[in-house]
Amino acid sequence: MSVLVEATTKVVVQGITGHQGTVHTRQMRAFGTAVVAGVTPGKGGTTVEETPVFDSVREAVEKTGANASCIFVPAPFAKDALLESVDAGIPLAVIVTEHIPFHDMLVMYHYARSRGARIIGPNCPGIAAPGKAKVGIIPNVVFRPGRVGVISRSGTLTYEIVNGIKEHGLGQSTCIGLGGDPVVGTSFVDALPLFEKDPETDLLVLVGEIGGTAEEDAAEYIRHHFTKPVVAYIAGRSAPPGKRMGHAGAIISRGKGTAETKLAALEGAGAKVARFPYEIPDLVAEIARGQARR
Amino acid sequence: MSVLVEATTKVVVQGITGHQGTVHTRQMRAFGTAVVAGVTPGKGGTTVEETPVFDSVREAVEKTGANASCIFVPAPFAKDALLESVDAGIPLAVIVTEHIPFHDMLVMYHYARSRGARIIGPNCPGIAAPGKAKVGIIPNVVFRPGRVGVISRSGTLTYEIVNGIKEHGLGQSTCIGLGGDPVVGTSFVDALPLFEKDPETDLLVLVGEIGGTAEEDAAEYIRHHFTKPVVAYIAGRSAPPGKRMGHAGAIISRGKGTAETKLAALEGAGAKVARFPYEIPDLVAEIARGQARR
């Protein structure tokens, strides 16, 4: 058992006939994922990367039993694509598309949730469980099966860190790139319980960024509910204060949102804090050695 | 354990300062119900029937721990009242108000559901578990504690039937008047599982009406999932064909909706069918005797 995806996960790629859709269908298949269907309205009946293409998700589900969706359709149509996936009964949608208006995501998130479906993303690299399945775009080369879980708000930085873990001779259980948009389908707090109960994860790497309060929320959760060791890294420690969102935004994240508040919260919750990405593998290895000794 | 309400249920009455709100607060209290609060915007700080009145449901919940709401506010404001109750975290709302536009109810129903709250009604007499609590307006005089469950789409006809059961020397476990509006918060199908798992209910009386497909849906559920004996009555057997809702409505309920289809479905599912209200107590008594013998 891994987190969210299994070897049995059957993926439908929405927007499969686009460049990214096609490229990553190939990559997912190379990873060993069962990509069973693609959807592009009007292109039903064709084939992409040996994958049958349907006009609608409903048909794809009826014909192939797809139970996870990977969405590449352009931002203006992403909301529709997600709603179609949810209404077709698919319980998991990874949205790779970037630049989706957050007002659209508000509807997508709350609707999916009310229907019992989970969104990962948008603007995210997706999920991968080495040796099982990948739904998304994380490069295959960074993975190696193992017992380190990774959750991250970043894209390429996740690849960097996951790769670092591999190069250190360790491997990953499941890696989830959550995306860093204002409204995400799954936040650290939503993902943590999944790793907590995953028997294949021994310890967790959490990769955050400045802005928002997701890391502070995560720290709160870790303090009270998460029993596995955590290694945390927050990118942007030295970033100059960004352009502010306006006063009201500051009111919401009052006294939160900086690298300092995030790092303090995570350290306070018992996480080991890495100051730079390349420190993560050492910290992970140290904990793993300690676990092996017990 | 009864269905939906317990002796520990704490009721807030929304619209308590209106005539009906006040009258039925008194009646609920006389039934033994813990009516802990009332809400009428602008009337906070006053008292009605020894019940403290608050400006908002949130305050009522904070101060009194209310966990069920009984809504009497006029139709144009009922949607707002329900949303307020749901947002205040109240898991059960009985809406007595009639004439709520179904477009409002669509929002109320789906929103409540997405937030894990249950609506009974609208335009309904509510719930009563004799000896425990009543949330709604069913006359106290018709009840006597016992082991017969009652679910009904009707109002006064429910009183008639519940009273008939009492006059026959039997008593009720829980009685729910679901209301007969186009969009109801809880239908037969939603209520049946509650009675199925209620250890205090030995058999169930189901009171339906012509129109819609709720009884046919119930029959389908009973056939497959309901193990207790059911006595069913459908009002309107001799009613002349009503003004039709238009063609599309007929398309939805194709071949359903008449007394004949409903009675046939219920009989087919194993229910004992009463032809008139006054036949119900005899059928119930007969089953109860059979159960006692076993």
Add this chain to the structure above:
Amino acid sequence: MVKLAEWRGKEIFQKYGIPLPKGHVARSAEEAESLVRHGTVPLPCVIKAQVLAGGRGKGGAVKFAATPEEVRAAATSILGLEFKGERVKELLLEEKLALSQELYVSLTLDRSSRLPVLIASGRGGVEIESVDDHEIDRQPIHPFPGLTGYQKRRAAKVLGLSGGRAKSLDRLLDALWKLFNSEDAELVEINPLAVVGDGLVALDAKVIIEDDAAFRHPEYADIRDDRTPLEEIAREKEIAFVQLDGNIGVIANGAGLTMATLDVLSEFGGRPGVFLDLGGTDDPKKVTEAFLLMAQARPSAVFLNIFGGVTRCDTVAKGLVEAMRQVPASERFPLVARIRGNNEAEGVEILRAAGITSIPQLKESAQAVVAAAGGRP
């Protein structure tokens, strides 16, 4: 429910940008002729009786005309009709379009799922009830996200539309969805929806507005269903009142109890003719008014069957006694009363003091009223 005549439905369609044929209403043959002479409605045109019932085409209530003289003749013949019990007072004249296909779309409520449903069929132009189930597509629409792109694409596929026609459908369905919600409609139906060239045109319009939403739609307040005068008075007094064939008047409270009463009366050979549902009133004056209304319907006998909840038995008894005092001797009727429930003892006592006996059991009281009305037993 407020059923709108075709021309009113089309006025609303226009407001939401749903494409329509060029047309105009006429209330006389002269007006009809003048509309085409002045070019307000182009020729050839179709002349349609503005009645609420379906099946107008077969019933001679729809005619075509190519000249002003033909328009006048057609208008004259249709205006004289009584169509399924409704006298034709208004006509809709519309240009006759060269259509290549007739489709069907509607939005209504599915009570089971508590979701609006988009219904589409390629077999338009006939009563949808006569269309085979497998030729009708139903899609539930969740009110939160509303009508989505994929649902509109599916509808286009079902209707066999592509290109400009699919785009036209996309816009039309958005408009229909908006109308359904903003106007508090129970039903919006376009049958037929005509394919004309590269676009779509709504040839008919059926719109039913929900009564309960009347408080936010004063614009429909002047539209009346066809009611009897007494029904109209009852409506103004907010008393549910229905007149049918039959000679027994029934005053009850609640639709379920009213229907059950009807079932029992029928069982014993009674012919209930007037139903008056007191609903949840707690005002003796309203009860009196209801009885006076009932008296005007001249029933052979009246059955009062009340189970007191919100409506208390003593309130009803008081109202009844007052009404009996007011009813003129010529309008008196035999009365059987059955009052049960809240404040039953008080109510029974009030009736007894006025010389009226309340029979507690439904069966016995029903039998008594059937006998009083002159039927068996």
Add this chain to the structure above:
Amino acid sequence: MVKLAEWRGKEIFQKYGIPLPKGHVARSAEEAESLVRHGTVPLPCVIKAQVLAGGRGKGGAVKFAATPEEVRAAATSILGLEFKGERVKELLLEEKLALSQELYVSLTLDRSSRLPVLIASGRGGVEIESVDDHEIDRQPIHPFPGLTGYQKRRAAKVLGLSGGRAKSLDRLLDALWKLFNSEDAELVEINPLAVVGDGLVALDAKVIIEDDAAFRHPEYADIRDDRTPLEEIAREKEIAFVQLDGNIGVIANGAGLTMATLDVLSEFGGRPGVFLDLGGTDDPKKVTEAFLLMAQARPSAVFLNIFGGVTRCDTVAKGLVEAMRQVPASERFPLVARIRGNNEAEGVEILRAAGITSIPQLKESAQAVVAAAGGRP
């Protein structure tokens, strides 16, 4: 994000029926004077610099005037200002209202709950960040039912409004909620919201529109944030490009990796000055354009730090080599490259053939670029 100047925000407010003072924009002192002389703006009036930064009142960018001459003088003095780095080019002249109270309301997004939040405070007219937490009320608004009556009642209570003022707030909040959604706003803020007589008037308007929603708001396409010319070019080419103080140029892909790179460079004493995020491009031409843009910023050294995913290493290498060929000798810069991930071997080989060594470890490569830029180590 598109921050709208006050007068633009108020144009939108007007569209949604939010009550405003009588006012008009002026772009010169003459125009300002003429506006009051012609009565377009009544006297006395307030003259406000149209800059995006807050704290205008304290900064001399807001003045009052009672005569046309005073208006001209005030306009002249404000138009000359450079306010927090922004030159004042536009003024908003508005009637001065007799207000009895200054309130605060706004709508924005709470990322944690994924819900819009209605923020209200009785302490308006000052920067909301300076107001105590317990004087600020936050209510989450669910997008499905939208803003509800009970939430508006709570806001009125928090703001101490009743009667006509509460009714005015009710309408204003409905308008604000509609605006927030229909205009794809990140933030709508009214501070101060003035109590004037029995009603409310928005004295200021802060509206920020979300960039990602630009595709459905062509009306905002002409509004530019204050960007440097290079930033503007980058925006047109859809390359994320930020200029700050510092001498090291950083080209990376992805915001997280860019920030992490910055953290590491800073650790070793580097001063990164230009950030260029390639994002998820897979087009060598775009990489070349990015490098040419970077060259124009004249960095002391450039650090290319790419982890290939969607962006493949060989694509980046090709684009880089092409760029190096095009950069004029005068604009050449020392380059440290680190390319990892998808097609790493191919990319490294392409660079090697062009004489560029990719340093695989982040730490070592960062140290190398700091050294190349003239810093330690």
